[in-house]
Amino acid sequence: MNQVRAGFITFVGRPNVGKSTLTNALVGQKIAITSSKPQTTRKAIRGIVNTEKAQLIIVDTPGIHRPRTLLGQRLNDVVEQTLSEVDVIGFCIPADEKIGPGDAYINTALDKYPRAKLIALVTKSEKVSRDALAEQLVAVNALRNWEAIIPVSAVSGEQLDDLKDVLGDLVPLSPPLYPADQLTEETLESRICELIREAALEESREELPHSLAVTIEEHGERSDGSIYDIHANLFVERDSQKPIIIGKGGSRLKQIGSDARKEIEALLGRRVMLKIHVKVAPSWQQDPKQLGRLGL
Secondary structure, X not given: OOOOEEEEEEEEXXXXXXXXXXXXXXXXXXXXXXXXXXXXXXXOEEEEEEOOOEEEEEEEOOOOOOOOOHHHHHXXXXXXXXXXXXXXXXXXXXXXXXXXXXXXXXXXXXXXXXXXXXXXXXXXXXXXXXXXXXXXXXXXXXXXOOOOEEEOOOOOOOOHHHHHHHHXXXXXXXXXXXXXXXXXXXXXXXXXXXXXXXXXXXXXXXXXXXXOEEEEEEEEEOOOOOOEEEEEEEXXXXXHHHHHHHOHHHHHHHHHHHHXXXXXXXXXXXXXXXXXXXXXXXXXXXXXXXHHHOOX
């Protein structure tokens, strides 16, 4: 494959507009976890897409928000740094929601990043009629002069190839920056941690998402190759949060383990024995040392 272009792309937008889902769809593998809870993504995750004419490095970032903790400020710093360095920014606006104040705020904020070329992506296009989609495209077009406006569906795959073509034309002339067979920079340990956190997010109550963090104590294949063992720690911030995660008779923790194990087995392609221990790290979101130990 003789590639002559390569560059970095990131997607921005309000919470739950499908940024991580779109990243995964473009890469063709789940490298970023998804959840209905806001601020699911906690760091810049790079996914690598190779096309016939370009290598596209998709950088999935946390959502921009008003920080209330040291962790929150660090997440915003990650976003700011990423936006100032990428070659293309894709502004994601869902097809099934009217453009609102949050979209207007982000659109104005994009002026701070003159280095990047700007495109608009109308996501979740499968959810609306053709007429409704056309109306949304007109509304998005009125926001500014975009390099391109593309309706996409990460679920059905609609126009993802067109998006790759457009991005390939917009990134700079460059040899490939990563080996052709590499899909992400994320380590196996990091991906396992995220899959466990994703399962915990889906099973936990609304007040817990920001209080959850995961580390791996140890992991590896048994000597006979039969099973891959994983011992993980799931951290909360207060003693009162432990029973919420564990559930009555351990029911919620068991479900978290079951859900996570299925995803990890799909990632590894082998049987997994997953053990999760719930621990308390008091006020870890505000503690620089604990954030460092948790890899944040």
